[in-house]
Amino acid sequence: QKEVEQNSGPLSVPEGAIASLNCTYSDRGSQSFFWYRQYSGKSPELIMSIYSNGDKEDGRFTAQLNKASQYVSLLIRDSQPSDSATYLCAVNLNSGNTPLVFGKGTRLSVIA
Amino acid sequence: NAGVMQNPRHLVRRRGQEARLRCSPMKGHSHVYWYRQLPEEGLKFMVYLQKENIIDESGMPKERFSAEFPKEGPSILRIQQVVRGDSAAYFCASSPTSYEQYFGPGTRLTVT
Numbered sequence: 001q002k003e004v005e006q007n008s009g010p011l012s013v014p015e016g017a018i019a020s021l022n023c024t025y026s027d028r029g030s031q032s033f034f035w036y037r038q039y040s041g042k043s044p045e046l047i048m049s050i051y052s053n054g055d056k057e058d059g060r061f062t063a064q065l066n067k068a069s070q071y072v073s074l075l076i077r078d079s080q081p082s083d084s085a086t087y088l089c090a091v092n093l094n095s096g097n098t099p100l101v102f103g104k105g106t107r108l109s110v111i112a
Numbered sequence: 113n114a115g116v117m118q119n120p121r122h123l124v125r126r127r128g129q130e131a132r133l134r135c136s137p138m139k140g141h142s143h144v145y146w147y148r149q150l151p152e153e154g155l156k157f158m159v160y161l162q163k164e165n166i167i168d169e170s171g172m173p174k175e176r177f178s179a180e181f182p183k184e185g186p187s188i189l190r191i192q193q194v195v196r197g198d199s200a201a202y203f204c205a206s207s208p209t210s211y212e213q214y215f216g217p218g219t220r221l222t223v224t
Contacts, residue, residue: 032211034212034213036215042217043203043215043216043217043218044155044203044215045215046212046213046214046215049211049212088154088155090155092211098168099145099157099160099168099171100145100147100155100157100205100213101157102147102154102155102156103154104153104154105154
């Protein structure tokens with residue numbers, strides 16, 4: 001059974017701070033990792049993808065992957081109230097044609 | 113380039129009726145995935161299709177649920193004889209490969 005675990009939160013950070021979101025996964029064969037943002041009542045929006053160990057930066061977002069520890073994280077720098085949402089971690093095996101396995105998400109609240 | 117389109121956005125059905133949900137993938141995307149999200153729950157994979165083929169239906173209940181992606185037209189998720197437990201948000205995602213998936217706005221199904 002493939003599992004993706006996230007702390008449900010809520011994670012509260014002040015405006016301008018760094019928000020750190022964490023995710024662990026059970027299947028050591030996993031190859032592709034994604035972070036989605038979902039506002040209440042809306043659909044998931046892809047914000048980051050990462051495939052190899054290390055850091056990947058895109059604007060205020062940095063994804064970090066450590067396959068040995070089966071751990072992936074998302075850092076949001078200079079957090080804004082508009083970043084308040086649920087962040088979903090998703091994983092797939094990338095072995096051909098496999099669906100994403102999602103964590104339940106971490107609710108982030110950025111306090112102005 | 114238009115995003116993934118789903119209709120209807122909201123659907124109300126009485127118990128025992130049929131629900132038919134439609135998804136048009138992004139242009140150039142040949143992979144379609146259906147996910148279901150129950151209130152306060154994570155996204156759960158249901159079925160993965162390519163044109164005229166079901167690739168993986170391991171997440172779809174064996175009874176009452178079916179999916180298709182014909183050569184022409186949208187992908188359709190069909191739920192027969194709906195029950196209250198089917199009330200959820202149903203999301204379609206499309207992908208040009210098996211990697212990054214882009215979600216549509218979803219269909220909120222309410223069974224009364």
